[in-house]
Amino acid sequence: MSTFLFDKTIFGPIISRRLGISLGVNLLPNDSKLCSFDCIYCECGWNPERRSSPVLLPKRQEVQSQLRQKLLEMKNIGQLPDVITFAGNGEPTMHPDFEEIVEDTIQLRNELSQKSRIAVLSNATMLHKEGVVKALKRVEDNILKLDSAILETIRVINKPTGKFTIATLVGNLKKFEGNLIVQTMFLKGTIDGIPFNNATDAEVERWISLLKEIQPKSVMIYSLDRDTPAENLLAIKLEQLQEIGRRVEKETNIAVQVSG
Numbered sequence: 001m002s003t004f005l006f007d008k009t010i011f012g013p014i015i016s017r018r019l020g021i022s023l024g025v026n027l028l029p030n031d032s033k034l035c036s037f038d039c040i041y042c043e044c045g046w047n048p049e050r051r052s053s054p055v056l057l058p059k060r061q062e063v064q065s066q067l068r069q070k071l072l073e074m075k076n077i078g079q080l081p082d083v084i085t086f087a088g089n090g091e092p093t094m095h096p097d098f099e100e101i102v103e104d105t106i107q108l109r110n111e112l113s114q115k116s117r118i119a120v121l122s123n124a125t126m127l128h129k130e131g132v133v134k135a136l137k138r139v140e141d142n143i144l145k146l147d148s149a150i151l152e153t154i155r156v157i158n159k160p161t162g163k164f165t166i167a168t169l170v171g172n173l174k175k176f177e178g179n180l181i182v183q184t185m186f187l188k189g190t191i192d193g194i195p196f197n198n199a200t201d202a203e204v205e206r207w208i209s210l211l212k213e214i215q216p217k218s219v220m221i222y223s224l225d226r227d228t229p230a231e232n233l234l235a236i237k238l239e240q241l242q243e244i245g246r247r248v249e250k251e252t253n254i255a256v257q258v259s260g
C-alpha cells in the first residue's frame with residue numbers, strides 16, 4: 001500500500017483530527033525515514049533496509065529560520081496554527097539537537113504565535129537521554145506512544161529496532177510525573193500468517209493497568225485511517241474505541257480522547 005514521506009523540514013499546515021490546525025516540524029531526513037521503531041502502520045513506510053548515502057538531518061539553524069519564515073507568512077495572512085507539531089519522517093527525539101531546537105521553537109512561538117501549543121509525537125524510546133526528557137517537559141502536548149502492555153504485541157506492532165523492555169518504558173514515562181499524554185493505536189490483523197489484536201479484553205486490561213501506573217494527564221486512542229506499509233491490517237471500529245475509552249474513564253481518573 002502507498003505510504004509517503006514529508007519532503008520538507010517545515011510542512012503544512014495540515015488539519016489534524018486530534019490536534020487541530022497543525023504546522024509540522026520534521027527533524028528527520030527529507031528523503032527517507034529514520035526511526036527506532038518500524039511500526040506496521042507507519043504512514044512513512046518501512047525503515048530503509050540499507051542506506052546508500054549518509055543520513056542528512058536539518059541543522060538547528062535551518063529549522064529555526066524556516067520555522068520563523070513560515071510563522072511570519074501565516075501571521076501575515078492571519079492564520080496562525082493551533083499547534084506546532086514535531087512529527088515527520090520518523091522519531092523526532094533522535095535528532096541530536098532536539099533539546100535546543102525545542103528551546104528555539106518555544107522562543108519563536110512566544111514571539112510570533114503566542115496562542116499556538118507545541119506538540120511532540122514521540123515513540124518514547126529516547127527517554128534515557130536527559131535532554132530529551134527536559135525538552136518534552138517544556139512542551140504543552142508531550143504525546144508518547146504506548147500501543148500495548150505486552151512485549152510480544154509491541155514486537156509485532158512497533159518492531160523496536162534496539163533493546164526494548166516494558167519496564168524501562170514505564171520507568172521512563174513515570175519521569176514526567178503525569179505531564180504526558182499517552183497515545184495508543186488500536187488495530188488488528190495478520191502478520192506473517194499470525195493473527196494479532198491489541199484491542200482484546202486481555203490486552204486492554206493489561207494496558208489500563210499500565211496507565212494506572214503511569215498516570216498520564218490524558219490518553220488519545222485511535223485506529224487506522226491511512227495507508228500502511230503492512231498488508232492485512234484492519235481498523236478497530238469507532239464503537240469499540242469508545243467502549244475502551246469508557247472503560248479507561250471508569251477504571252481510572254484519566255481523560256480520554258477517541259478519534260475514529
Ligand code: SF4
Binds near residue numbers: 035038042122
Ligand atoms: S514510531 Fe512513528 S515514525 Fe516510528 S515507525 Fe512508528 S509510526 Fe512510524
